[in-house]
């Protein structure tokens with residue numbers, strides 16, 4: 001078991017206990033589930049939350065969501081959320097984007113929250129006599145870039161700096177890092193602290209992060225998150241720092257440049273990362289971790305390993321475990337975790353088993369840890385919004401399981417650029433059979449073997465679907481894959 005020095009101070013723990021008791025009081029006796037929707041940037045958090053609310057409010061097709069299938073769900077509606085200081089999740093705008101304009105919502109730039117109150121008829125006679133049941137479902141949405149910061153809580157400045165610099169020296173990252181590396185070489189970490197130098201370094205470092213992120217393979221190792229997505233913190237001193245090359249000449253003497261950077265790094269953790277963790281992640285009951293396996297597969301084994309490392313680091317910050325009735329009020333614990341491979345509509349359902357196996361492999365360490373402390377874990381391929389349909393494609397006399405959809409304008413494949421209007425059918429390639437091979441755990445020869453054994457996969461991004469209408473002209477809710485199964489696992493037992 002790794003140590004858990006994430007929230008070390010007693011004051012932090014006391015705050016969390018206090019907030020939990022407040023939560024219980026603010027619920028006014030209505031049971032509340034705080035659902036953590038966890039995922040790196042572009043993993044599909046905003047789309048998932050929107051689809052979840054839309055399907056519950058508009059009666060989607062949810063045959064595997066028990067309360068719904070047995071017609072016990074009376075109503076789901078958005079209610080004022082518990083935290084007044086956090087903006088409300090802009091559900092209406094996201095639905096309008098998806099349904100009316102058929103575009104995906106923008107990348108999230110700030111934190112927001114929603115409370116969905118579900119009224120239901122209990123499945124139990126006795127409970128039914130006592131009246132209708134009610135459950136509050138609280139969800140927070142935030143920019144995925146910020147999530148990686150949770151890993152910083154366990155890292156010293158020296159450790160973090162060494163890791164970031166090592167990553168930036170990897171072959172595919174040296175181009176974007178050139179200017180920043182030059183700046184690093186021109187300063188002396190043991191020299192006197194200097195605001196101008198600090199600012200110059202921070203700017204060069206931020207520029208590197210931005211450039212590196214747009215590279216095809218660049219993925220998950222980019223911290224601090226607020227340099228990429230500053231929210232309200234733009235320009236503040238807590239963001240004016242950079243890793244320094246201090247492995248050789250680290251001097252912890254006060255007033256050196258290195259000491260100054262270290263102070264700011266620690267300030268960033270104290271004033272930015274810890275409150276974010278304490279207020280939104282330390283109090284979760286259930287968690288869904290969304291993982292975009294397909295984009296990582298497109299990026300090859302380096303991208304997969306990057307993603308694995310990042311997720312393992314992040315998930316170490318959470319507190320899974322089974323709680324007793326008393327500890328469930330005082331210290332909430334995550335007793336159920338769902339790992340979902342998102343955007344599963346990009347492959348034919350005959351490949352979903354492989355997709356689930358790949359994800360299971362990616363999160364195996366986090367799964368072991370959760371199981372060890374008694375939390376339940378499930379792995380599922382999922383599409384919060386299904387943008388494709390399945391077709392069978394004839395090629396060389398063979399029938400291949402394919403998908404059809406409208407590629408986003410500008411998507412390209414085989415020399416063709418799509419206009420965002422016409423539908424195409426394609427066979428994206430089969431997912432690799434053996435997860436271990438995809439992660440290339442045994443060196444480059446495996447990469448070659450993999451290339452031979454598994455044909456290349458290529459995934460296009462599709463436009464959100466055109467919604468079906470009933471003969472009366474009512475639009476149906478957003479189509480999905482296994483959203484009902486996810487709901488059943490995450491909150492089904494609370495609606496019994």
Ligand SMILES: Nc1nc2c(ncn2[C@@H]2O[C@H](COP(=O)(O)OP(=O)(O)OP(=O)(O)O)[C@@H](O)[C@H]2O)c(=O)[nH]1
Pocket residue numbers: 039040041042043044045046047048104105106107108109142143144145342343344345346382383384385386387388461462
């Ligand atoms: N086909 C399909 N695409 C999806 C689905 N969910 C997400 N996507 C795609 O993934 C992109 C990112 O989804 P978001 O929900 O915005 O991701 P996010 O995790 O909120 O990302 P940040 O806000 O940047 O942290 C979308 O723009 C879509 O292109 C899905 O269920 N099906």
Ligand SMILES: [Mg+2]
Pocket residue numbers: 045046047106107108141142143144
């Ligand atoms: Mg988002």
